Each structure stands twice: as C-alpha cells, then as structure tokens.
Amino acid sequence: MIALNRTHDAGTRSWVASANAPGTDFPIQNLPFGVFRRHGASDLPRCGVAIGERIVDVARAADAFTASAREAAMACGESTLNRLMALPQDAVSALRLQLFDLLAEGTASHRQLVEDALVPMGYADLLMPVKISGYTDFFASIHHATNAGRLFRPDQPLLPNYKHVPVGYNGRAASVQLGEAPVYRPRGQLRKNGTEAPAFLPCEKLDYEVELGLFIGQGSQQARPIAVDEAWNHIFGVCLLNDWSARDVQAWEAQPLGPFLAKSFATSISPWVVTAEALAPFHVPAARRLDGDPSPLPHLQGEEDQAGGAVHIVIDAHLASQRMRANGQPATRLSRSDSATLYWTPGQMIAHHTSNGSFLQNGDLLGSGTISGADDSALGSLLEISRGGSRAFELPSGEKRSFLEDGDELTLSAFCERPGFARIGLGVCRSTVLPAY
Numbered sequence: 001m002i003a004l005n006r007t008h009d010a011g012t013r014s015w016v017a018s019a020n021a022p023g024t025d026f027p028i029q030n031l032p033f034g035v036f037r038r039h040g041a042s043d044l045p046r047c048g049v050a051i052g053e054r055i056v057d058v059a060r061a062a063d064a065f066t067a068s069a070r071e072a073a074m075a076c077g078e079s080t081l082n083r084l085m086a087l088p089q090d091a092v093s094a095l096r097l098q099l100f101d102l103l104a105e106g107t108a109s110h111r112q113l114v115e116d117a118l119v120p121m122g123y124a125d126l127l128m129p130v131k132i133s134g135y136t137d138f139f140a141s142i143h144h145a146t147n148a149g150r151l152f153r154p155d156q157p158l159l160p161n162y163k164h165v166p167v168g169y170n171g172r173a174a175s176v177q178l179g180e181a182p183v184y185r186p187r188g189q190l191r192k193n194g195t196e197a198p199a200f201l202p203c204e205k206l207d208y209e210v211e212l213g214l215f216i217g218q219g220s221q222q223a224r225p226i227a228v229d230e231a232w233n234h235i236f237g238v239c240l241l242n243d244w245s246a247r248d249v250q251a252w253e254a255q256p257l258g259p260f261l262a263k264s265f266a267t268s269i270s271p272w273v274v275t276a277e278a279l280a281p282f283h284v285p286a287a288r289r290l291d292g293d294p295s296p297l298p299h300l301q302g303e304e305d306q307a308g309g310a311v312h313i314v315i316d317a318h319l320a321s322q323r324m325r326a327n328g329q330p331a332t333r334l335s336r337s338d339s340a341t342l343y344w345t346p347g348q349m350i351a352h353h354t355s356n357g358s359f360l361q362n363g364d365l366l367g368s369g370t371i372s373g374a375d376d377s378a379l380g381s382l383l384e385i386s387r388g389g390s391r392a393f394e395l396p397s398g399e400k401r402s403f404l405e406d407g408d409e410l411t412l413s414a415f416c417e418r419p420g421f422a423r424i425g426l427g428v429c430r431s432t433v434l435p436a437y
Contacts, residue, residue, distance in 0.1 A: 018052030025425025322407030
C-alpha cells in the first residue's frame with residue numbers, strides 16, 4: 001500500500017485561504033488533478049491542481065519544482081493527464097510533496113511564482129481530465145447484486161459465480177463524458193407490459209448508478225497479470241462515476257450477452273481525479289465475508305489487500321427536479337453509500353482483469369459497479385429504491401418518481417473522513433436529463 005507522508009498532516013494549513021474553509025473538498029491534504037481552460041482564453045487546455053477555490057496552473061509554476069517533480073510539473077502542460085499518469089508514482093508523489101510545501105502556510109519560497117499560477121475556479125472551464133483508452137465496469141457490490149437479482153430471480157438473487165469472480169463487462173470508452181454535459185434520454189428496443197413484440201421508443205426507465213472510477217496510470221504487459229497486492233501501484237487516482245442505465249432497454253437486450261445499448265449512451269465522471277496517495281489514510285480492510293462464503297481463489301488473494309485494500313469513501317446521490325429548481329428547493333438526498341462495503345476490492349478487480357493475460361493501458365477507466373449498502377438509505381440506483389419501478393417515492397415538490405424524468409438533475413458527491421486526518425472530497429458529478437432527440 002502507498003505510505004503516508006507529510007502531505008497527510010492534518011495540522012497543515014495553506015496560505016490559499018479557501019483551502020482552510022471547513023468542509024472544503026480541496027484542502028492542502030488533497031491536491032487532486034484535473035484539466036481546465038481559462039474563460040475566454042485561446043490557450044490549449046492545461047492540467048491543474050485544485051486547492052480550495054483555486055486551480056494551480058502547475059506547468060506555469062514549473063520553475064518552482066526540482067528533480068523528478070519538475071518533470072511531472074512539465075507534464076502538466078499537456079491537455080490531458082495521461083502523460084503525468086504514465087510517470088512513475090514516485091515522480092507524481094514528489095510533485096505533490098513539493099506542491100504541498102509551496103502552498104503551506106508560512107512558505108515564502110517561490111510564493112509569487114505560485115500565486116501568479118493560481119486561477120479562480122469561477123474563471124475556468126473544467127474539461128475531460130483523461131483521454132480514456134478503455135472502460136470496464138464491474139459489479140462489485142454484493143448488496144446491489146442481491147437487490148437487483150431479487151427483482152428478477154427471487155429464489156436465487158445471486159448467480160453461482162458471484163462470490164468467486166469479480167463480474168464485469170467491457171463498456172464504451174467513447175461514451176464517457178464530463179458530468180456537466182447533459183444526458184439525452186436514449187432510444188432503444190423495449191418491450192412494454194402486455195406486448196409480445198418490442199418497439200423502438202425513448203427509454204421510460206432511465207436510471208443512474210452511484211459508482212467510483214479508477215484511472216490506470218502505469219499500464220501492464222500482455223501475459224503478465226498484475227498481482228492483487230501490486231494493483232494499487234497501477235491506480236493513478238479515483239473519480240466519481242455515474243453509469244447511466246436504460247433499465248427497460250437493458251431488460252430486453254441483455255439476454256444472453258449482457259449490457260449493450262442500455263449502457264453505452266452515456267457514462268458521466270467528475271472532473272477532479274483524487275490521487276491514490278491522497279487516499280492512503282482512508283484505506284481499510286476488505287469487507288468481511290459471511291461465514292460459509294468461499295475464499296477468493298489464489299489470484300484474488302493477497303495478504304496486504306485483505307488487510308487494507310479497500311478504501312472508505314462516502315458517496316451521496318441527490319436529485320432535484322426541474323420544478324424543485326424553479327421553486328428554489330434544495331436537492332433531496334436519495335442515498336448515502338460507502339465504497340468500503342464492496343465485496344471485491346479494487347486490487348481484486350485489477351488482478352482478475354489481467355488474470356487471463358490481457359493488459360491494462362495508461363488512461364484505462366475501471367468502474368466499481370453500483371455501490372449500495374445493506375439498508376434502504378444506501379441504495380445506489382433507482383432500480384433498487386423503487387423496487388424495479390413498483391414503489392414510487394415523493395419529492396419535496398410533491399412530484400413522484402420511480403425513474404428519472406426529463407429535466408431531473410442528478411448529483412453525486414463524495415468525501416473521506418478519518419479521525420486524525422483532514423477531510424477530503426472528490427468534488428461533484430452533476431448532470432441534467434434532457435429529452436430524447
């Protein structure tokens with residue numbers, strides 16, 4: 001696992017005042033990476049680091065860094081994070097460490113150079129952070145798998161393979177978009193109740209899924225599987241991920257090969273990538289398996305991974321209808337779930353992904369699958385909340401929902417907390433549903 005260092009010191013404050021505000025997602029202990037462009041600028045997009053309500057234009061301040069940190073700072077002059085992500089973790093760690101020191105309260109060294117490289121977030125457009133090579137979505141929450149399975153197979157919610165293998169499917173990388181981009185209701189083949197034949201119609205059961213995205217920094221070699229205890233060395237960082245789902249299209253088409261057009265129309269991610277190093281204080285043991293559950297097969301078993309391969313990230317999903325926003329009503333929280341409850345750890349997902357000899361590439365994105373908890377307050381999709389559409393719920397505006405309607409705004413947010421360490425956040429992934437073309 002990644003070691004702790006002084007960037008995790010909860011007592012350090014920054015001379016960027018907004019980084020010290022209670023509840024900020026981006027204190028000096030976080031320093032997530034993203035891609036931005038200044039409003040009205042003709043410059044190409046650049047990589048930056050979030051600090052409070054500011055963005056550090058890292059390449060512009062490259063002269064403030066030394067040795068491998070300078071190389072990493074120069075890589076931030078690119079329009080995606082891929083070049084930075086491909087560097088050894090030691091170089092990225094050196095950049096974070098020197099940036100932490102430069103931004104720490106009381107630091108005088110290169111203060112003016114770094115100040116000149118600060119851009120207010122309100123004066124910047126956030127862009128897609130990574131050129132995505134491939135996208136794989138897993139199914140790692142046993143609570144979600146059980147809840148979803150129970151709707152279709154009441155007597156056997158979990159299929160026999162679930163507790164033996166991290167189930168996943170290869171998604172469509174080109175459909176991954178930034179959260180701020182709207183999501184158009186997809187059309188597809190669906191079979192309405194009481195009919196024998198399908199029709200090609202706008203989706204009527206549009207859903208979201210609360211997920212985390214894992215970005216691969218340094219890839220692997222063909223026919224060289226990644227050991228489960230080495231997997232975090234390949235994870236550059238984590239973002240929020242919303243895997244939009246057309247449930248009625250999915251029900252018709254996903255037999256026998258699984259998700260296709262019901263998933264490929266849009267996947268939204270948050271703009272800031274929180275590094276694996278920033279998450280180091282929040283690692284926890286893998287979720288405990290129930291008595292009688294099978295032990296993971298050898299390629300999925302790692303002593304370090306079991307001891308601390310899971311990560312404690314709390315994720316909230318909020319919904320605001322068009323009427324609620326017009327009335328000035330705040331969004332209502334639909335769920336609060338925790339990635340520490342996942343049945344399969346990120347290390348196990350990566351180890352299994354490469355176990356057949358396939359390899360991961362720089363810029364690959366892996367989704368965790370819907371993160372749901374054991375009770376109704378932690379259900380990460382409307383499929384579960386509405387019991388497949390059979391149980392509508394009421395919004396503060398008086399409107400009822402089973403699935404998403406046009407104009408609905410869905411927001412994911414997340415944070416990590418642990419006594420003795422600073423709270424850090426992942427930002428937000430916010431999207432609005434628009435009518436089908």
